[in-house]
Every structure is written in structure tokens, then in C-alpha cells.
Amino acid sequence: MDVLGVLNLGEIAQYFSKMAMFPVFDVAYYIVSILYLKYEPGSVEVSRRSPVASWLCAMLYCFGSYILADVMLGASPIDYFHNNSHVLLATAVWYLVFYCPLNLFYKCVAFMPVKLVLVALKEVVRTRKIAAGVHHAHHAYHHGWFIMVITGYVKGSGVALISNFEQLLRGVWKPDSNEILNMSFPTKASLYGAILFTLQETHWLPISKSLLICLFTLFMVTSKVFMTARHSHGSPFALVESWVCHLLFHSPLGCDDSHDHHHHPAAAAPAASPAKTKEELNEGTRKRKSKKAE
Template sequence: MDWNFYSICEAFTLLQMWPVFDVVHYILMALNMKRELSTSVAFAFERRHPLASWITTMLLCNAGPILVCLYLGKPLAIILKSPEKIAVSTLVWYAVNYVPGVFTLLTNRWITCLLVSAKEVQRVYGVYGGVQEASQLYSSYYVVLFTLGFIRGTASEIMMVFARLLAGIIKVHTAQTVSPNVFLFPSCLFKASALVSAMFCLEHYSYIQVNHSVLFSCTIAVLIYLRILMILGVIADPFVPFENLFCAIVFGGMWDAYKLVVRQDRKGTQANGAVHHQKMKTS
């Protein structure tokens, strides 16, 4: 077979998510939940409350199907149609939380890079699958297509908000929090999922005239590249400069800056007047 650029891109669109990519997703969700619980309480949460630890991890592992069912009005029992996935995710949860050395091994920087690379492949598949699923039900409602794709790409981050409540974790969120509230501090992947979902919607409505396999593969490559750079500490959030510019234009930032300049100018004028008045008195 002649493995040229287009055939390689086509191969990326034919990958099967189960079992490899789904298991990687389960591993990352178990790691995220254990890390969140360990930084939020002063004791080993998974040892004192194993049921809550298991339920919250299962919520993250199945966040996509749960939110899609709620969004489309489907029965949540659909999630239980694959008992093998529940069993595998439970084994992953047990290994991460109770088998010595597993958590340390999986949090190694280079192993993390491999895991997140596979996760980004699954993310793009999820976003595209959400857009395609919505197009079969509401083909003329572009907002539904975008929203469902976006939900499929960021479901675990959204579900983390509810998982914290179930675990009884209530804390003040800042940008430096391990897993901050995604609605208060949207992550880079949260924004990237919205961008990817919008791109696939534009492709669906033929506003983007590009070979699908090339667009799909390039999207995967860009997300993997950004994610690895973020893990290695090379970049933080590439969307921040555009956010700052957008907020300055749309949400009153320019007007606030203008008022600040005017206020400082008035203070300077008043100070100069006071100095001049003092000189006049001394003279």
C-alpha cells in the first residue's frame, strides 16, 4: 500500500476508540479525580470514602454519554448497555487508587505525554461524533450541532463541577487551582473544543471546503502539539492574548482604560494647580 499523506490522514479517521483510547480516557479521569481529591482534603479520600471515590470517577469516565443523554432527552440507562466498559473503568479506578506505584508511574511526565496524546485523538473523535449525531436529528439547527460537539469534547471538565459536589468538596476556585471551575476559569482545552466544534459545524454546512481526513488529522496534530507543550511548560494558554483583546473591545475594557486615563489626567492637573498655587503664595 502506498502510504502517502492523504492515506495516512484517512487512516486517522478510521481508528477504533475501544478499547485503547477509551482505556486511556479512563486512566486520565481516574488520575484527575485522585489528584483533585488529594489536594482538596487532608486525608486519603479514596480510603475513607471508597464509594464516593468510585462514583465520582465513574461520572468523569462516562461524562460524555451522560451529558449527551441529558441534552437530547435520552434515557440514562443507555450508558449501562456496555457493562464491559463499566468493568474496565472500575479496574482502572482500583489500580490508580489502591495498587502501589501505579499512580506514581502514570504521572511520569513522559508517560503523561503519551496518555494525553491518545486523549486528544479521542477528544477530536468525540467532538466530530457529537456534530454528526446532532446532524442526524437536527440537521438545520446549527446551534444544536455546535453545542453537542462542544459537550462531547469537554464533558469531563463540566462533570468535574458536579463530581466535586458529590464528594463534598466546596472551595474557592482560582486560576492556580489544580482543576478550577471550568465556568469561572475555562481551560485551554475547553476553548479548543469550542473552536473544533465550530470548525466541524462549518465543514458540515460546506463553509469549509477542505478534504475531511486532512482537516481531521491536522486538528488532532495541533491539539496534541499544544497539549504536550503545555505539559512541558513551554506555553500556558495560547488563547489568552485573543481573549484579552476581545474582552477589551467587547466587554468594556477600552472604556475602563479611557476612564482611568481621564482620572489620572485630572489628578495630574489638580496636582499641578496646587503646586502653582503654592508658588504664588510663597512669592
């Protein structure tokens, strides 16, 4: 009993849910987001040819979820840019990732142990954004369950949902990479998390918000860190989704569109070695092109 009294999970969860995200967690979010932008094909070339376009892409990676959620809720899409400290911080990260001498900053944050820590901190921010999106929508549309789910979903994965628009800024058009058609694990997790937080907000889930934030953050951090360390882009939901889709929508068992979408035969890794992520494959392609140009 004394141990349970010392380890009061309710108080820990309450403290964790109220912990400030700025600046440490937000910096980690910006670093990982812009790091993934640099992995995209042509992003480095764009940063040399048009820094303005590169900066706009970076801001979409950092604030795309806020922009899309504001548009959905009838607010100005540039409303979040009044947070000067956040914009300046994201801009500083963008400059260091793309223009730091000898690529030192990029090499430091891409170093796997450091990257795993940054990925974990980013998932903390993602969970908080989902919860905040659902709460905001609940305040505006008290009985709009679907609006709460959609807003939380957009807050958690808005960057991926507007990826096609961001690609246009880089001069790339890949409609088959639409995130709705090929949902990645963070996008799926954001949707499921939005449903859970909506149920909690409407008192259908008998759990406190702080405890739900703590538990969902733990799940997201564990899953994303493990997947990043293993160079995997699968999904912990794959088995359950396969059976549910088979029963409800007559989909073939074992079908994983996102896996097929990211694994092209030409870029497939040997069976004995772990599969590389989409970002790492893009980074390898960019480096090979740079060597050929030299």
C-alpha cells in the same frame, strides 16, 4: 511527485479518522482522567472512606461528557453504561490508580515520559468525541447549528462542565471553580473545535472531515503535550482572545481569568522555575496533609 504520491495525506487522514479507539486510546483516556481525579483535594481520603463515592466520581470523569450529551439530546443519562467493556475497563483503571499496592501503578503513569504519551492519546479521543457529537446532533437537528456546536462542545469537555456536581460527591463545594466562568484550555479548544466541525458538517468549511480530524488532533496533541511538559496551564489562544474581547466586549488587554483562577499567591511557584499545574499543586497539598497526619 513520487514522494507526494507515496505520502497521500488524504488516505492517511482517512485511515486515521477511522482508527478504532478501543482499547488503547480509551485506556489512556481513562488513566489520565482518573489520574487528574486523584490530584483533586480530598479524593484519596474519599477513596478510603467511601469507595462507592470515589467510583462514582471516577465514572463521571470518564463518562461525564456522554452523560451530559445524552441528557441534552433527550436520551437516558445512563445509556452509555450499557457498554460493559468500557465500564469494567474504567473501573479497573480506577482501582489500580487508587488501590494498587505501594502506589506502583500511579507512580508509573505519573512518570512524565509515560504521562506525556497518555495525554497525547487522550487528546486523540477528545477530538473524535467532538466530531462524533457534532455529527450526532446534525443527524437529529439538521439545521440546528447551535445545537451541533453545543453538543460537540459538551462531548469534548463535559467532564469539566459537570465538575461542580462531581465535587459534591466528594463533599466539596467550590462554585467559583465553575468551568464556564474560568474556562481551561481543553474547554476552550473543545468549543472552537465544535465550531469548526459544525462548519464542516454543514459544508461551510471546504475540507474533508477526516482531514479536519487529523489536523485538529495534531494541534490538540502538540499543545497539550507541550503544556504538560512545561507544567503550564496557559492557552495558545490567550493573545487572540485578549484582543478580540478588548474590541468586542471592552475587556482589558492581557486579562486571563483562567490564569488568575489557578494561580493563588500562596501556591505561586518561584519565578525561576516553571509554574506547576493545578493538579500537581493539589497533589502536593494532599501529600503534605498526609505527612502531618502521620
